[in-house]
Amino acid sequence: MSRRPAGPPSGGGRRTPRPGGRGAPGRDDRAGPRASGRGAGDTGRTPGARPRRPAREVPPPRPGAARTGAAAPGTGKPGTGKSGTGKSGTGKSSTGKGAAAGTGRPGAPKAGTGKAAGARRTARGGGPRGPRSGPPRRPARPKTPFRRRDPLKRLNGTLLVVAFVLSLFAGRLVQLQTIESGKYTAQARKQRLQPIELPAVRGDITDAQGNPLAMTVEAKAIVADPSVIKPAKRQQVVAALAPMLSLDPATVLKRISAPDSRFEYLAHGVRPDQARLVMNLDLPGIRTEQEYRREYPNDSLAAGVIGFVNAEGEGGAGLESALNSSLAGRDGWQRVEISTNGQHIPMGEDQKKPPVPGKGVRLTLMRDLQFKAQQAIEKQVRATGARSGTVIVMEPRTGRLLALASAPGYNPNEYTKAKSWGSPVVQEAYEPGSTGKVITAAAVMEKGGVRPDTPFHVPDRIKFYDTVFHDSHPHAPEDLTFAGVLATSSNVGTILASQRISAETLYEYERAFGFGQKTAIGLPGETPGVLRPPAQWSGTDRYPIAFGQTLSVNAVQMASVYATIANGGVRVAPNLIAGSVDENGGFTAAAAPAQRRVVSAETARQIRDMLEGVTTKEGTAPLAQIPGYRVAGKTGTAEIANPACGCYRGAGFTASFAGFAPADDPQLVVQVVLQRPTKGSHFGGDAAAPVFRDVMEAALAARKIPPTGSRPPKVRIHVRG
Incomplete structure (x- = not known):
């Protein structure tokens, strides 16, 4: 619907009442344009101005003030909003009960209905107005769908949220510091x-x-902290x-890359000067720890x-x-606090269990004599092309071993370069051969009635069943005394003498002298040798056993046999x-050491x-003689x-010599063994006796043992002569 043009009202148009006069009839107020809903006096609004804020209630006008508006219908009182009750000039102020404001609109509600007009103004953001004076009011801002809450409520809500979050932190702290404190403390300590x-x-x-033969010196361990x-x-x-x-790079890399580790050994026994480098x-992450290193100041001396x-x-x-276990002692330990950069925290927690030092061991060996024996056997092994060799020096009265030399040897400071680390003096079993004949001699003299001058008719070979036994070299039948049988080392003569005792008696004497059982000197891997009881002997075993074959011993066992004879028949x-x-x-x-008598003193003296x-x-060993000393021994x-064949062909020989000096007052025993000599003679009197002589001379000098000056007895070798 179009609006009417602005201009003076005609006919039923709105009138401007005079102050104190009555208003026009109510129907005239309905004529003309539709009421705008604005309050009285709103016609002066400037076009294009910003919407005003919602109007505030204003106090009623002073009495007598002029107002513009239509009179309520049925009254003569302008601006009262009440039908026919107001006096001129006493109408209510614009509180929603007065006349409608502004120009009317055709078809609008009744003019002068204060409640309806006021409601429309309130709904459109307007309100009652007082008399307008001065510049126009600032238009009200439109309403928005969000209404800000009370600031105090917002503050309280924020504080509640903060308090809730802080309570979560506080609860976690209580859990960590009280309920689970032990668990995390232990993890941190670890x-x-x-x-x-x-x-x-x-x-x-x-x-x-x-x-010192083996000593402990200060050294360093190189350790790494992989976490650093x-x-x-x-x-x-x-x-x-x-x-x-000198480490394997792959091993070093593996150790310094170890996950979840703060301590890894990289090297042990590093010399202090090298550790400083x-x-x-x-x-980063590399440090040293105190430890010790084993050192052998004499290199290969007594390495076996x-x-x-x-x-x-x-x-x-x-x-x-x-x-x-005795040498090593008991290691201790220490737990220290380590910082994140791998350094020891000086004032941190420190737990310690001190180590218990190991006990030292004093041997019966004599260093200088050991050196001489080792030098002599190494020289002879090279000279004869032997596979190996051993030398033993022993005190017959005490059983003390003064030298235990073997060749080839090795340097324990560089043990990784060695081919063998064993102790041949006890680990290598061999058949003693003729050196074992002294046991048969002791047995037949004690139990068989044989004396040194007992005669024997000795051919160079003898047959029992289908087996032939022979001497080391062919010879015509000889009439030898038993002393001659021993001096010439006749296998056949020894067999003939052994027939005067039983196999059981021979076995008992072999055991009494220490065969078939360990010496228990303390070296690892000792072999007891092989000595079967008579029940396991074949029909001919007793004969080779009598001259030192078909059984085996180690070198210390054989040296002990001669020490027993030298000590008057008492085995120490x-x-x-x-x-x-x-x-x-x-x-x-x-x-x-344990002692026991094996043979009588008289039998020992005669032997x-x-x-x-x-x-x-x-005899067979003139090369064993030592000027000025009486020497006794056996090749x-x-x-x-x-x-490969179960026989004695093609495998080589064992050359040996065992003896003592001075013969009339034995102080020292020396025993020499060479395995498989390939150069020169393989007989004991040629290959082993010279080594005996050299070592015995050195031993007598080292122990300051003078010659006895006595004359040797005359030994009859042949029955006649």
Whole structure:
């Protein structure tokens, strides 16, 4: 519907009442344009102005003030909003009950209906107005769908949220610091505390005079903390340490890359000067720990006896292995707090169990004599092309072993380069050959009624069943005394003498002299040899056993046989350990060795005299003679069994010599064994006797044993003559 043009009202148009006059009839108010809903006096609004804010209630106009508006229908009072009740000039202010404001609109509600007009103004953001004066009011802002809450409520809500979050943190703190505090404390301690091994100082091994044969010196261990070494630095660490410490690069890389680890050993036994070079590299996560290193100041001297300590700090051979628990002591430990950069926290927690030092061991060996014996056997092994050789020096009255030399040897400081680490003096079993005939001689003289001058008709061979036994060289039948049988080392003559005793008696004497049982001198891997009881002998075994074959022994066992004869028939168990030394240097002697009489003193003396004839020109070992001294001994030349054919052909020989001096007052026993000599003579009198002479001379000089000055007895070798 179009609006009417603005202009003065005509006919029923709105009138402007005079102050205090009556209003026009109500129907005239309905004529004309539709009421705008605005309050009285709103016709002066400036076009284009911003919408005003919702109007506030204003106080009613003062009495007598002029208003523009239509009178309520049926009244003569302008602006009262009440029908016919108001007086001129006393109408209510614009409180929703007065006249309609502004120009009317055709078809609008009744003019002067204050409630309806007021409601429309309120719905459209208007309101009652007072008299307008001055510039127009600022239009009201339109309503928005969001209404800001009370600031106090917003503050309280925010505080509640903050309090809830803080309560979550507080609950977690309570859980960590009270309920689960023990668990996390233990985990933290485990991360900080690192165990460090405190190795015990290994006991030294010395000779009889206290000279060190194996000693412990200060060293360093190179360790790594993988958690500190960044992956980008690992190759740098490997490239620096592997060549310097002679380590496998792959092993070093693996250890410094170990996950969840803060302690890894890279090297043990590093010399202090070399360890300082490592630390000067200033590599991340690399440090040193105090430890000890085993050193052998005499290199290969007595290596077969002493052995070595391996990279793990355990004895790997010899006495180092056999006495490892006593020598090593008990390691201790220490737990220290380590910082994140791998350094020891000085004031941190520190738990410690001190190590217990190992006990030192004093041997019966004499270093200088050991050196002479080792030098002599090494020389003869090279000269004869032998596979191996051993020399033993022993005191017959005490059983002390003064030298145990073997060749070839090795350097325990460089044990990884050695082909063999064994102790041949006890680990290598061999058939003694003619050196074993003294046991048969003792048995037949004690139980068979044989005397040194008992005659025997001795051919060069003899047959029992289908087996032929012969002497070392062909010869015409000879009439020899028993002393002559022993002096010439006749196999046939020994068999003939052994027939005067039973097989059981022969076996008992073999056992009494120590065959078939270990010497228990303390070296690992000792063989007891082979000595079967008579029930297991074949029909002819007793005959080769009588002259030292078909049984086997080790070198110490054979030396003990001659020590028994030299000691008047009393066997003193061989012994190598003199005693132990504590950490303060206190010495504790080992238990006295076992002793037992094997043969009578008279039998032993007679055998001594017969053995002295072996070193004469008529005997088999004139090369064993020592000027000024009376020497007694026996040669041995035994065939080595060939396992390929089960026979004694093609496997070589064992050349040996065992003897003592002075013969009339024996102080020392020396026994020499050469396995498979291939150059020169393979007989014991030629290959082994010279070594006996050289070592015995050195031993007599070392022990300051003078010649007795007595004359040797005359030994009859042949029945006539």
